[in-house]
Amino acid sequence: MKRTSFLCILAVVTCLPALAQEVNIGSYNIRNHNKGDYNHDDGWRQRRDVLCGIFNLCDFDAFGAQEVNDDQIRDILERCPDFDFVGVGRDDGAKGGEYSPVFYRKDKYVALKSGTFWLSETPDTVSYGWDAQCRRVCSYVQLRDRKTRQQFWFFNTHLDHIGIVARREAVKLIVAKVHELAGDKANVVITGDFNVDQFSEPHATMLESGRLVDSYDIAKYKFAPGGTFNDFIPAKYTEQRIDHIFVGAGSKVSRYGILLFHYWSGGKLGDTTLSSAPGELRAEMREIHLPSDHYPICAKVTFPRKR
Numbered sequence: 659m660k661r662t663s664f665l666c667i668l669a670v671v672t673c674l675p676a677l678a679q680e681v682n683i684g685s686y687n688i689r690n691h692n693k694g695d696y697n698h699d700d701g702w703r704q705r706r707d708v709l710c711g712i713f714n715l716c717d718f719d720a721f722g723a724q725e726v727n728d729d730q731i732r733d734i735l736e737r738c739p740d741f742d743f744v745g746v747g748r749d750d751g752a753k754g755g756e757y758s759p760v761f762y763r764k765d766k767y768v769a770l771k772s773g774t775f776w777l778s779e780t781p782d783t784v785s786y787g788w789d790a791q792c793r794r795v796c797s798y799v800q801l802r803d804r805k806t807r808q809q810f811w812f813f814n815t816h817l818d819h820i821g822i823v824a825r826r827e828a829v830k831l832i833v834a835k836v837h838e839l840a841g842d843k844a845n846v847v848i849t850g851d852f853n854v855d856q857f858s859e860p861h862a863t864m865l866e867s868g869r870l871v872d873s874y875d876i877a878k879y880k881f882a883p884g885g886t887f888n889d890f891i892p893a894k895y896t897e898q899r900i901d902h903i904f905v906g907a908g909s910k911v912s913r914y915g916i917l918l919f920h921y922w923s924g925g926k927l928g929d930t931t932l933s934s935a936p937g938e939l940r941a942e943m944r945e946i947h948l949p950s951d952h953y954p955i956c957a958k959v960t961f962p963r964k965r
Contacts, residue, residue, distance in 0.1 A: 678960045679806055680912065683873075684713075684721030685849035685903055687816070687952035690756055691727045699923055700890050700947060702730060708921045709949040710737035713761075716917070716956060720762040720801065722814030722849035724952075728753040740765060744772040745797035745814075751784050756792075758850065760799050760814045770809070772799040775835060777817065777828040790824035796832055796850075798839065810845035810961055811836070817853045817860070825853060829860040833867045842869070845961040846906040851952065855885075855898035864904055873903040873957035877914035886916055890951045901955050908962040917954045923947045 688709055689695070691702035713721070713734070723734075728747060735741065742764040749755030751774070762769065777794040778787030786793055796815035802808070815832060818824040832848065840846055848870065854860045856872065864870050874882065885896035905911065922944040930941050 678963050679803070679808055680958050680960045681810070681847075682717060682719045682956065683812075683847055683849065683903055683905075683959050684716060684718040684954060684956045685723075685814070685851075685901055686712075686721065686954035687724040687851040687901060687950060688726060688730065689950040689952070690725040691730055695890075698890070699945070700951075702733075704923065705921075705947065705949050706730070706733050707737065708919075710734055712917070712919055712949060712954060713738045713741070716954070718761075718763075718956070719766060720760060720812055720847075722758065722760055722812070724756070724758055724814070724816040724851040726757040726759055727755075728757070731757060731759065734761070742769070744769060744799045746774050746795070748776070748793040748795045749784070756816070758795050758797050758814050758816045760797055760812050762799065762801055762812070766804060767801040768804060770800040770802055771839075773797070773839075775831075777815070777824065777831060781831060781835070787818075787821075788824040788827050789821035790818035791820040792818060794818050794824070794828065796835065798835075800840070800844075808845075808961065810847060811840040813846070813848040813850075815848070815850035815852070817850065819853045825860050826863070829863045833864065833869065836869065844906075845909070846870070846904075847959065848904040849902070851901050853900055855900055856902075857898070861902070864902075869907060870904040871907055871909070873905050873911045873959065874899065874914050876905075876909075877911040877957065879913045881913075881915040883918070884916065886953050886955060888948055888951055888953060890948055892920055892946050892948060899955075901952055903955060903957045905957070905959050906961070910960040911957050912960065913956075913958045915956045917956060919954070920946050920948050 745759030775781040886901040
């Protein structure tokens with residue numbers, strides 16, 4: 659009897675690495691560091707602590723970020739010490755221009771392979787693609803969990819905001835690169851600011867590949883009261899989601915969220931009252947600010963066990 663119990667326990671322990679594990683995935687266009695944003699108190703140095711606090715609070719296992727300059731990379735790593743990253747600047751393949759980096763928990767994952775390709779007719783070289791106004795890239799990494807040894811590929815991108823042809827062709831290239839780099843059976847995540855909504859042709863192209871699904875569509879629970887772009891103005895509403903998390907077909911998503919974080923900035927504008935609060939509780943009016951002109955999104959993903 660004791661031997662039977664021991665063998666059962668041993669079998670369970672042996673199988674633990676094969677058990678399905680939920681992975682917390684995020685995506686966030688953090689807005690590049692530029693001088694103009696300081697004119698309305700939304701400069702990077704004014705909001706970076708709040709934004710990095712979001713990363714630490716959400717406890718992502720891995721997340722893609724967009725519009726990230728090199729100094730912002732360094733600021734994030736300093737304030738979010740649990741993370742490492744892969745990615746390069748789009749303008750020179752080193753530190754020039756915006757990155758589309760993938761950040762991952764360095765205590766949890768080992769990066770096996772990584773790289774960047776340009777969204778263009780010549781993806782292996784620094785280049786503009788089609789009718790794009792800017793150089794655009796997709797950075798990727800193959801991650802392996804240090805404990806369970808579960809692996810998945812993470813691709814992160816930012817499509818052009820002007821070029822219609824560039825956006826259409828870029829998603830075709832990304833799908834082809836997923837096939838080329840990860841194959842047809844690997845677990846895959848693709849995050850990004852696609853600059854197209856859920857009703858667009860490029861979004862449909864991702865789904866029609868048969869390889870990918872939108873995490874929003876398959877999530878069991880959703881918190882998505884609006885779209886993902888806010889223009890730094892909390893009162894602006896849209897139903898269109900231009901930031902997306904795609905996952906490999908066969909994956910499960912327990913929760914999907916558009917995270918409506920804000921903070922107060924500047925000095926007191928005036929006193930106010932809190933009608934239903936205890937009398938000793940004081941309040942004042944201040945300006946509401948957003949950490950970026952996009953909202954972060956998240957999805958809790960479980961990959962198929964067999965992959």
